[in-house]
Amino acid sequence: MSAVTADVAKAVVKRRSHPTAHGEARFGFAMIGLSVLFVAVFTAIPILASLGLSFFSWDVISSPRYVGLKNYEQLFNDGPVLKSFGVTLGMALAIVVLQLTIGLALAVLVNQRKLVWVRTLFRTAFYLPLLASTAAVSIFMGYLFDYKFGVVNYYLGLLGIPNVPWLTSGFGAASTIVLIAVWQQVGFTFVLFVASLMSVPTDVLEAAQIDGAGALRTLFRIKIPLISPTILFAAVVALINAMQLFDQPYIMTKGGPGSATTTVTISMYQKGFQNLQFGYGSAIAILLLVAILMITGLQFLAARKLVFYQ
Amino acid sequence: MSHSTAVLARIGRMTGILVLVIAAMVALGPLLWTVTTSLRTPAEAFSNPPHWLPLHPDFSNYSAVFDRIPIGRFFVNSVLVTGLIVIGQTITCTLSGYAFAMVSFPGRSVIFGIFLATMMVPLQTIIIPVFVIIRYLGLSDSPLSLVVSALGSAFGTFLMRQYFMQMPRELGEAARIDGAGHFQTFLMIYAKMAGPAIATLAILNFSGFWAEFYRPLIFLQSQDNFTLPLGLVGLQGNLGTGSISIVLAGVILAILPSVVLFIFAQRYFIAGITAGASR
DSSP states (O other): OHHHHHHHHHHHHHHTTSOOHHHHHHHHHHHHHHHHHHHIIIIIHHHHHHHHHTTEEOOSSSOOEEOTTHHHHHHHTOHHHHHHHHHHHHHHHHHHHHHHHHHHHHHHHHTSGGGGGGHHHHHHHHHHHHHSOHHHHHHHHHHHTOTTTOHHHHHHHHTTOOOOOTTTSHHHHHHHHHHHHHHHHHHHHHHHHHHHHHTSOHHHHHHHHHTTOOHHHHIIIIIHHHTHHHHHHHHHHHHHHHTTOOHHHHHHTTTOSTTTTOOHHHHHHIIIIISOOHHHHHHHHHHHHHHHHHHHHHHHHHHHHHOOOO | OOHHHHHHHHHHHHHHHHHHHHHHHHHHHHHHHHHHHHTSOGGGTTOSSOOSSOSSOOTHHHHHHHHHSOHHHHHHHHHHHHHHHHHHHHHHHHHHHHHHHHOOOTTHHHHHHHHHHHHTSOHHHHHHHHHHHHHHTTOTTOHHHHHHTTSOOHHHHHHHHHHHHTSOHHHHHHHHHTTOOHHHHIIIIIHHHTHHHHHHHHHHHHHHHHTOOHHHHHHOOSGGGOOHHHHHHHHHHHHTTTTHHHHHHHHHHHHHHHHHHHHHHHHHHHHHHHHHHTO
8 A cells, every 4th residue: 555655646746846736736636535535336336226227127037028017006006015115204203202312311310410420431332333234233132022032021020011012023022122222323413413512501590490490391492493403403313223123123033923023124224135036126115215215204294393493 | 599499499409319320220231131131041031030149150142143043143243344344434434525625626615515315315225236236246145245235425525524623724735734644634634633423424324324224124035134123033943932042142242342332433423413412
């Protein structure tokens, strides 16, 4: 590497004799070259290719055949796949609401002035789950939520609650996956909200205190409005992530029982990579993208009324 | 403040601390259970109540992981894939981030706009064409496919650009007057100052790609090429329910590098999250 950079440096130094705007433009293109190449080939072109492929029927082995809107027609008549959109939406909304409220509550609690010294301690605790891969988390959570031997049912048993079919009933499996996703992701919103709350100016809070505003009033009237741009950001990111939920249901329940946890991405994986219907899989992918863009758009529209920019 | 409101505030604060402590226990409990169970003999693994403290730790599960599955191999694959992506993205994103921030060239804002737009598109949407391109490049079932398709990053470029934008242009101008070329100015002055941003990007990439499951699942077929997360899920399937302690020992081994890194570089992890928020 260093030899290459030295050569490039030398070449650039040589060209210095006429330092023109032309030279600077050339330098700029050289600098973005690698990034443009990789982003183009592995992100930008594939977006267009996905859209294009969705109008073809292709099993990878024989050559692709143009079928027009047939894939989309099939999609809108495919009960199980349509259901996976509903499943995804329901789970995603639950994840986002829980992740935001719990993350915000914990951030507000830890943000009290007298708790500054333990803040790092709690931050580490809430961040650790984020460091484990979703595959690792899915494996050990599978054991914890086991119907017969799991620790969770053991403790519930101590409270006199009979064994809960966490992963073996439809509603149970969906709820458990939501809980596990929230457990793992809540550290993200927590860290974000703590940073944002710390930037709320103290003079505003002091003024509120002098005016006699209580803790709850200060929270809802001052802190939350002031950090609302961060809340919007967290909501958008969390929702985009949750709409792509794959690892946990794939590893823990294989989308079951029945199709209770078959998310859009699992449907797409089954159609695209297991049945080798690349065109149909692409149509599902495009519909997922459209759904995400629409929901994100709705979030921004709602935010116009609710988000407060200083 | 009257006496009664002071008491109320005190009660409120104590309740808050209690809630935080319970939440921390919920956050850490499953991880602690995984650690202690990985230290128990397979026969004891499922016994309830769980032993939260490993009184008689038995590390044989950790060596058993290496006997039962090629976890050493998975580890090497993961190190290789993650390491090459971290190095590659550091180079591509530092170069392009600098250019988008500091160099003027025609079409700069249009190209940057396209970069930003691709940031919004989820991986799931593009995975089929990327898989086809990988096949076309002859990289099917190769860990290299994971590297090559991750070398460019719009987010990384954006992160580096934000950082370079804050730097004073006067430094570069001074260097230019002293006779430094464009690339020299970048390398000797600005890249050196970008250390914290580079560290943030590298650490985000490390923890992200180290944990990756989806792309390896699609790109890799033979077990010899598996990365850790994919290998572990396979291991769980192979061993059945009899020896969860061994599976959990593997899980702990897979998580450990990220945790160790976090302990030493917490502020970069936090910087990464908040940097994304301030766009």
